[in-house]
Amino acid sequence: MSVLADLLASHIVRTVLAGAALLGAIAGMLGAFAVLRRQSLLGDALAHAALPGVCLGFLIAGGRDLGSILAGAFLAGALAALAMMLITSRTRLKTDAALGIVLSVFFAAGVVLLTVAQARGGAGSLGLATFLFGQAAAILRSDLWIMGGIGLAALALVLAFWKEFKLVSFDPDYARALGLPVALLEATLTVMVAMAIVVGLQLVGVVLMVALLIAPAAAARQWTASLGGMVVLSAAIGAASGAAGALVSASTRGLATGPLVVLIATAAVLVSLMVAPGRGLLWQALAARRARARIGEGRVLAAMQGLARAHGDTGYATEGGMLATALGGAPTPARLAALERRGLIRAVVHPPETTPHWELTAAGHAEAAALADPAGRAERSP
């Protein structure tokens, strides 16, 4: 605990922590919409496309002026979005190809401009390369105000146009038929995502920024089935990943914050994909296993009832070996034990034989009959 207190005593750590958490929350909230609208990769293209804007902003301002750098990044992103729109609407290329082309061309232009800017030298030009992977320590108190302002604006928009954003994300054609200004609403969502990317460039960098949009949303979707729940949870996971990444980075020398934040957010996705109730892989595997066990148990019951009927004796004691033969393999002791636990069969002795024998209980007979007639079972159950 004292380690944490020591960390938080540092002004820089507090700033980075607040910045990373804020960015995570903004990206998480907007990322939920981007993922639901299947625009995750647009975010990636916008992030990569921001690099030439960053460099141009630097070259024009003649120094590392955050305002002009962010403005440049935003304009370059907008240009990239426009280019993608034109390619998909005017040519026969599909969206994925258009995304790939725009992403790589803009990024290549950015890297060229980066070397130009660095060749020109000047104080701080070396710091430009940090926009590739982000440098959290470079965050200033004043940057937090910018991020906070953008975050609040995004939150206000999402709250104000909640039902419109929901409908446009789910069914844009229907929204258009209702007469909502779909193009404007979609553009607003995309611009907000671009803003989130721009504020994240310093911290996470153009290459990894998209993970912060996708990962919290993908993780959140696993746990909730309402849009409100998903957006809130996504923002929370983003904020927690940001904060955790900042703390881990601060407590260990030489670990970059941005990539750590991305790794932690991705870990949250992994955990969510595995264990989330209902949708998680482990959950589904368990459900499948349970279903298999039920079927296996049902076969044991049916075989025993068949033997009991053949003998005209409801209390007929079935020998384990007979069951194994009837079912083409020994019913595992675990399965028989499970049936016994459920009160459907009980172990009996059948002298003079010494091998284990089993008989159906009354409940077992009822269950076997119900399994044989699933339609009747459905009618009986409410």
Add this chain to the structure above:
Amino acid sequence: MDDHSLHEPGHALHVEDLTVSYGGGPVLWDIDLDIPPGVMCAIVGPNGAGKSTLIKAALGLVRPVAGHVRFFGRPVTRMRGRIGYVPQRHSVDWDFPASARDVVEMGLYRSLGWFRRPGAAARARALAALAEVGMQDYADRQIAQLSGGQQQRVFIARALVQDAPILILDEPMAGVDAATEEVIVALLKRLRDAGRTVIVVHHDLTTVRSYFDWLVMLNVRIVAQGPVARVYTPENLRATYGRQLAMIAAAPDDALP
């Protein structure tokens, strides 16, 4: 609004000279179409005939290169919210985090106006619409957990809740089971009997005569339109479907009275 602004107000749907092209040849060519109020109308035609495009163009979702569309004499922009639209079920991602009631409430989003969230009244209307399609017990069910037929009914409830005089449905019977189809058809007939105009893109010729009273046969251009009894003829079917007719001609519907 004065009546001078209306053009052909006597028709629920009036389409004139409508031509749509996606850059290549025409998808719809010189469509002239009139559907009177209070009918249940099927739009049929082979794959690629432009059935969905026709209703999308009518709704203003696709921009035509020529022609105009009027609903009760008004352009679609002045009928917004008063046309219930049921898109093809596969046009959306059903894994979207929403319940059946959430989706139905979307039909009220426009009438609610900006900045207002659906409240108790909207909830009650959504539940009533779900009850109309026999889905009241599934109001809080995740849409991903509904069967295809149930999803289709939720989509129809979303259009019903708009309380619109015109309903336009794009293949509502595609991929649903017989029981659901029965429910949907009974519901649409009820709406028609209550004076609504119901326009359905339909793919199953065998049921055209038992379900519908008005028919539009389409294959890029209009082949025939009018009351089913007059329009559903072998010549028109051949003109619409061409070679595919061999299969269709064997359809048992001809045996109906």
